[in-house]
Amino acid sequence: MAVPRRVVIVGAGLAGASAAGALRERGFDGEILLFGRERHRPYELPALSKEILLGNADEPAWVHDENAYADRDIRLHSATAVERVSLAGHSVLDSEGEEHRYDRLLLATGSHPRALRVPGSDLRGLHLLRTLDDSLALRTALRQAERVVVVGAGWIGCEVAAAARSHGAATTVVDPLPLPLRGSLGDEMGEVFRAVHAEQGVDWRLATAVAGFTGEDQLTGVVLTDGTEIPADMAVVGVGAAPRLGLAEQAGLILTNEVPGGGVAVDSTLRTSDPDVFAAGDIAAPDHPVHGRIRVEHWANAKDQGAHVAGNLLDAGQPYRAEPYFFTDQYELGMEYRGLADPRHDELVVRGDLGAREFIAFWLREGRVQAAMNVNWWDDGDALQALVDRHAEVDARQLRSGDLASLVP
Known part of the structure; x- marks a missing residue:
């Protein structure tokens, strides 16, 4: 060409x-x-x-x-x-x-950002987050709010909830799944994040969904599918x-x-x-x-x-091979995730202390590393990246206690 x-x-x-x-x-x-x-x-x-x-x-x-x-x-x-x-x-x-x-x-x-198509979704006080202007407007609103409802317990929802609590607002998170981040991380890791937020005062309303928003012009409440109404000065919709x-x-x-x-x-x-x-x-x-x-x-x-x-x-013709990577910071919890796992079927292996929230989670498929997530653990990033990049064949016992660098093929 x-x-x-x-x-x-x-x-x-x-x-x-x-x-x-x-x-x-x-x-x-x-x-x-x-x-x-x-x-x-x-x-x-x-x-x-x-x-x-x-x-x-x-x-x-x-x-x-x-x-x-x-x-x-x-x-x-x-x-x-x-x-x-x-x-x-x-x-x-x-x-x-x-x-x-x-x-x-x-x-x-x-x-x-996806919007919710439910009654009251046009009320003032509802926020989406995608742009810099969205973020600045949302920060101003969070600083003034007393009661915040976050709709969605994915990555954006969890980070917004952490910000709302940092500004002192009473914060409720609503999600139809029984645990936050369940689709990405599975039940055991989802429980880690649920507990972190609960300890910071977040009120979880899980396994239920939003049926509508109430108020004349300004949002005053969020109605759930179980009939509960949660009073709110503002709501943030983070449903993907x-x-x-x-x-x-x-x-x-x-x-x-x-x-x-x-x-x-x-x-x-x-x-x-x-x-x-x-x-x-x-x-x-x-x-x-x-x-x-x-x-x-x-x-x-x-x-x-x-x-x-x-x-x-420019016609280099090179395939894109990089593994997915993302990170989050919520309160005192910092995390990096490398790779792409299916938490419903892959084997979960944990190295470190879940209770202290200093650990690495690995997901294995047929004995090979599909993904690795380090939580408040920062010394083995290069080894984790190599294990994921090479889909290393490893023994679960070695991942729990062995020298990670030595496991890289």
């Missing part, structure tokens, strides 16, 4: 901005156009539910310095959406009505995110339903069904060399795929 002279990137989040920077680092001297819906320059998301909500920071980590885009000749179009892609015309149409041709196109349109697939669908790219929420079907190099179009970040569902068709929404995936796809936009 001919070397591209103009690359258009739709989505100025972590994946898109990382790709733009990596293109320059690889020596690409053609045109780069980067389109983003938000008025802010590209930033990373983790601080939005952590440091910013807690009041420990007022800004996120920016993907690049403010002057980097001009210095690297990356044409950043902030507050500008792309509304149409023409595969035949090799062009995109932006929200200003201007058409831009491309040689290669990267779609990195990210996700949007949906990939922004509209543009890819409009363009006629092949989508997949093989992954939860759907995604843009890409091969192992992140190339879509059109040879000149790639996808990265939350929308991309690659054919992973180890895990098969997956879609990952975490911070590291956006960062790593963005940097990786830059080479393939």
Whole structure:
């Protein structure tokens, strides 16, 4: 294929901005156009539910310095959406009505938070969390609130609950599952997080769901499916995110339903069904060399795929092999998770002290490491990464007490 002279990137989040920077680092001297819906320059998301909500920071980590885009000749179009892609015309149409041709196109349109479609969902006092502006508005509300209800006990819900308690609000978390984070971590690890929050005063309402919100104009309560009404000054809905697939669908790219929420079907190099179009970040569902068709929404995936796809936009043709990684901080509990386990079926092996919350959890499948999670345990990160990357065949007894570095094949 001919070397591209103009690359258009739709989505100025972590994946898109990382790709733009990596293109320059690889020596690409053609045109780069980067389109983003938000008025802010590209930033990373983790601080939005952590440091910013807690009041420990007022800004996120920016993907690049403010002057980097001009210095690297990356044409950043902030507050500008792309509304149409023409595969035949090799062009995109932006929200200003201007058409831009491309040689290669990267779609990195990210996700949007799911909303609850129940009575009262239009009341003031309900919050979603996805953007920097969302986070700043939510922090202001948490500082003023006395009674907060968090809907959803996933990662965002748990981190928001921790922030709400740090600001002194009485906090209730509602989820239809019997334990928080059960889908990601299983029952035993879910109980660890339930207990951490309970000790901090969180009121858990599990195995029930929200039937509606009450109030005239301003939220005053949350009604559960068991008939209970919880008084609330505000509620935060954290019931997951949906990939922004509209543009890819409009363009006629092949989508997949093989992954939860759907995604843009890409091969192992992140190339879509059109040879000149790639996808990265939350929308991309690659054919992973180890895990098969997956879609990952975490911070590291956006960062790593963005940097990786830059080479393939220039015809490197390299498969993306990285294992998923994410982290969380809740009260005094810090955690890192590497890999991809099925907690319903994989064998759980624990090293360390669950009661003291200083441990490593491993998930094994047919004797091979699928994932590892270290909780308040920071000395073995390199060994854990290697064990996961290589899907090491190990004995559970060795994982509990042996030297981890020596187990790396």
